[in-house]
Amino acid sequence: MLTNYLKIAWRTLRKQRGFAFINIFGLAVGLACCLLIMLYVLDELSFDRYNANAERIYRVQSDIKFGGNDMHFATTPDPLGPTLKKDYPQVEQFVRLHQRGNWLVKKAGETTNIRESDITFADSTLFDVFTLPLVAGDPKRALTEPNTVVISESAAKRHFGNQNALGQTLVFANKENYKVTGIMRDMPQNSHFRTDFFVTMLSDNYPWGQWLSNNHHTYILLKPGRDGAPADAAVFSRNFESVIEKYVGPQLMQMMGSTMEQFRKANNQMNFWLIPLTDIHLHSKQQVELAPNGDIQYVYIFSAVALFILLIACINFMNLATARSSSRAREVGVRKVMGSERQQLVSQFMTESILTTVLAMLLAIIIVAVALPGFNSIAAKAISLSQLMSPTLLPLLVALPIAVGLLAGSYPAFFLSSFQPISVLKGRINTSFRTVSLRSGLVVFQFMMSVVLIVGTIIVYRQLTYIQTTSVGFNRDHVLTINDLYYVGKQAEAFKQEVMRLPGVVSGSLSGYLPTPSDRNDTVLFPEGQTNLNKGVSMQHWGVDYDYVKTLGIQVVSGRGFSPTFGSDSSGIVMNEAAVKILGFKDPIGKHVWRFDDPEGKIRKTYTIIGVVKNFHFESLRRNIGALSLVLDANSRAASFRVSSTNLPGLMQQIEAKWKQLAPGQPFTYKFMDDSFDEMYRAEQRIGTIALTFAALAILIACLGLFGLAAFMAEQRTKEIGVRKVLGASVPSLIGLLSKDFLKLVIIAILIASPLAWYAMTQWLSDFAYKIDIEWWMFALAGAVAIGIALLTVSFQSVKAALMNPVKSLRSE
Template sequence: MIKNYLKIAWRNVRKQLFYSSLNIFGLSLGLASCLLITLYLVEELSYDHFFENSERIYRVDADIKFGGPEMKLAVSSDPMAFTLKKDYPQVEAATRIRENGSYLVRKSEATENLTEALVVFADSTFFDVFSIPMVSGNPAKALTEPNTLVLSERNAEKYFGKENPVGQTLLLDNDKIYRVTGVMQNIPANSHLSSLNMLLSMASREESRSNNWGGHNFNTYIRLSPETDAQQFDKNFDTILDNYVGPYVKGAMGGTTLEDLEKAGNFLKYHLIPLTKIHLHSDRVAELSVNGNIQYVYIFSIVAIFLLLIACINFMNLATARSASRAREVGVRKVLGSKRSALVAQFLTESLLLSYLSLVLALLAAFALMPLFNQLAGKDITLPVQNPGFWLLLLLTGGIVGILAGSYPAFFLSGFQAIKVLKGRLVLEGKGGFLRNSLVVFQFVISVMLIVGTLIIYRQLNFIQAKSLGYSKDQVVLIENAYALGTQTEVFKQEILSQGYAESATMSDYLPTPSSRSDNMIFPEGQPIQDKGMSMQNWRVDEDYAKTLGIQVVEGRFFSKEFPSDSSAIVLNEEAVRMFGFDDPIGKKLVTNTGPQDSSQPAYTVIGVVKDFHFESLHSPIGPLNMILGNSPGKFAFRLNASESGATIKKAEALWKRMAPGQPFEYRFMDQDFDKTYRAEQRIGRIFITFALLSILIACLGLFGLAAFTAEHRTKEIGVRKVLGASVATIVAMLSGDFLKLILIAILIATPISWYIMDQWLQDFAYKITIQWWMFLLAGMLSILISLLTVSYQSIKAALMNPVKSLRSE
């Protein structure tokens, strides 16, 4: 019986090759898109799950407000980890990671340095918490001694080739010798720790065992016992505040207590976040990687479901469009004794055959498109073809899609009455029409929402690119690792400027792009710290900083070599002036770090105010910032003459190689750093736009199917109208008008839904576009245009048909 069903199904597929091809194309496109999105979502949801006991590992986060805006930190204080381990038996293990930026690294006997972008210090207990297998070395002892390090496999090969690195040494920043004590396996890409390739022993840092409860610099992780409830454990942080933080604050701030700070509207809170939620649920200061966003997981999950539903709806519409041609077949089968269940089985078999054919094409398409998709998404995803569960899931998906897509046509077609069909008196109008029309409305509700979403995402990304940042990022080139020049940094700077290729230059590690950050406590001299104190960014810059970056001074002046007293001067941004409440800030005295009773702390004199500029992502509002004159030789920034940029960079490289032989010359343009800040949004935007276009394409196939159905069962009506004098334009307008009504209904439904969804998405940006009425109008007009273009072929074809042929059978 099944063999007979398959044989007949294959014959029908070949007989109706055009409709079958449309069905297979639509389903394969929907399945391929759904498969790619699903693999992306599985990758996003799998982060850090591979660690042993991952469900019991947590990071300690901090929320701090001190005068300025609230800071949400992915780090906590120095003694937190081992205080928790000491005081609470529920904590089985604890460890800390201290990010330390980039290092110059080479073998001790080598002459050429390589740049290691991210080097961290880690406690000896790192491998107790994170189950990363060691290729060589003892994980329990690898990081116990000062000046030791552990490399990843890729870094071991990078520096030592095929040699065993354990016991050998590396020279860091040309003056620090570290001995390699272990090689660990590469941390998988689906971990927020994946960029860790070099772990230095925490014992190498003097601050590693300090009692500084005020500094927050350490990513702190703990593993709780199986029976411990994390939410209940969070309450223990109140005790930590009372027993440790409170006494520290009182001693450091001249008698100011936590209660005093809280009365002034300040607070310090600690809480745990599960390791497996960090990637999608955390976007804090001092994250160890660029994390994802759970909102995008929800959005793409819905898009994947919609793509599959649209493809199934297409199948239904295309199947019912052929109902008239299958009606006599159904009638004959019923007269010959076929039961309705047998007919349903036959039609479902056809549906399943088309579904599995589409699945095969979808797999081939996914294989072919995977490199392009990975480039689009910034991932390295592969099809898990060696996993038997993957193939089982595909088989189940093919069956579910086939039954879902074929169930309505099967019951619809098998329900025809034999006597009416064979007498030629079958009336299709109204039979299933409401459901078909509803499905088309549903398709175009999705299409309109996706068009609106595409417009808003595109405009928001353009808004970010074009927004005035308060500084000029164009034609500014950044040269990394300026400290590699040693005592010749100023000579290098002046040599570049003397050539006339660069307009100005500055040297600082503090730039309004992803770079070093330094928070500091600051308050007006003689004022109570709990009332007037404020935590803000504190940057060390040179005299040419504002000129090079195009930062505008709105009051007073910037630092100058003509004023030796500027060593005790400070420059604020406008937001800091507003938050201090200064009417006339010039000349005001400010103190940092400790209370006014501590005379060892210098008082800085405000000499200038700069116009607010964005030094954080546009996801965050501009916060308070101060700048002091100081040496911070992390990067050179040169503002180049537009016509001479290539020559200047070549000159700088040649000069660098002469003055710093063996040190890598690495440069990039500042606008590249800016783009990097929003790379995640750009990728998500491109993925969204791509699948929005695919959704619209698949929806158009469904509309094409409904147009074919309508034209087919209204053939005789069209013939009568033409005989009575109706023009081609009149008939095309009549047929298109039916679809236009459906599209207008879809626009009315989609408008408020898409407004709400996109408004929620925009809330993630502190600076964003305003959703305007014309966006919905444009989306509606595009939907109408797309639908009219889709149905015009069938409408014109039906209108041009010879009425003699359609009426001959009457």
């Protein structure tokens, strides 16, 4: 019986090639979108699950409210990990990570360095917590001695080629020798942090024991509960209150003469909490992450988009199948007269539906294979086609076409099999478009989702344009930045002066920090004479030179910037408006502020406010502008040059030549500040591109269905059109007659979609402190696009039908 059903289904598809193509291609595109998004979502959900003890690993996070700032850190004080292991038996092990950032690395005996990024200090317990297999070396001893390092296989190949790297020596920053004691497999792509170098924490030159600083990422491995049950993180988190009282409180008293009770009464807070390792990538929005995280919001959005696109494709199938009911009605009538039961007819039509979706799935896999490289590039992923055959996805790959076939074919099957043989054989079956309310509802749903996607895409791109073009309070255009300046050592100033002499260089500056993605430096400043915790202001504290304000085009609103003509500027400070406002200074120039200048709080550094600069964005526009202070500091890590050369490649060659003169063997790397600024919004740019792509595909699928539906309706009304033409109807009036019913449905879809899109995009924009307003024209534009596309799709068939010779259409009469 099944073989017979398949033969009939195949013959039907071959007989109705146009109808079959629209259905198979539409379903294939829908399934391909669904598969791509499914691969993306599963990749996002798989982060850090490669660790054998992933369900028992947690990271400790810090929430601190102090000095007018709410700070949410992915880092903790350095003593926290060892203290938890010592005081609480529930903690099986801990490990701390301290990200060093970029370092110049070379093999001992070589002269040329390689600039390595994301070098990380780690405790020797690293391999007890994380699953990082070593291909050479002993994980128990690899990081137990000073000046040792574990490197990845990729790093070993870069520095040692085919030689055995174990036991070899690497030179860091041209001065520090490290012995390679382990070679690990490259960390998986689906890890919330990745590095090629783990340096022993014993070599980290850090002032240990600071309970009031947050510079280390602390992970703990909790022991399993009773009967092997997962550890109860919520129960363990209750211990943090006593940790704060026992350890943080005494150091707070030592530095500021304040108890924790007084600290809290001053409207300050300090809390530690646990986040599961597997939640970090999608759920953590803390500051100072080891790497940019994903966002669970986008997983939900793309999952919904995949579902909607698949539903749109299924709706096409249902619409076209029911619309062509008259062409199958007599077939049903004859079959019933010959003895076929309804159940057999349902089985026949369901077989046709499943065969269609199986063919569509095969085509979808081909589309995915072709599209995957481009999708990976847009989404910054490394997904392979082989992942479709994974134990997780393979059953779904088999079940999906069957499920879609049942979903898409169920209504047409029951609809067609319900025809009464006497009525259909007499030609009494009503296939009028106006009477099929379900079909109209499905068309409305298709275009409603299409309009939501169009509105979403418009708003995402408007927000990205706003971010890229809005004034950030300084001039980031034509500013060249050169990092790793410490590799030229004491010759940094000489390098700056040499570059300043080149034609096309307007100004230059040396500094420790820039208003681009980079490390940050927090401090707490107090007005002179104040030790009250209420009066302290937590702010960014950046070391700069005399030309920093001028080079970046930062506006001075009162006082002045730093100047070499004033010797007292070595103890001067420049603040932004936000810092002055929080400090409560009405006339800040000449006022004094102070801060602790050592970890134990015994030394204080006093500054005189010499200038106030206009607020400028030094972090993402997702955050409000915080307090910031600038002081003179010769410890520079970056050089910035404002350039105006028309021959930029030639200028870059000259700057590189100057670099090589002063830092031979050191790699020369640079960026333009506007490019660095854009890096903060790469995730949004990727989301915008993906949203635009899937919006276009959703519209394409909807239009395929509309095209087939319009073609069939025009065919059904061929004789009516012929009669109207004979009676004098014009071509425009006939086009309007055939198009208006469809356009009514699209307008209804726009009216329903607009509030849904407004709500969804309002939620998305809520993550930004600085954002666009959602305006009426965005919905009008999306509606116009939907109407225009629908009109073009329907008009093609309407014009074709209206121009037909009425003699041909009335010949059978």
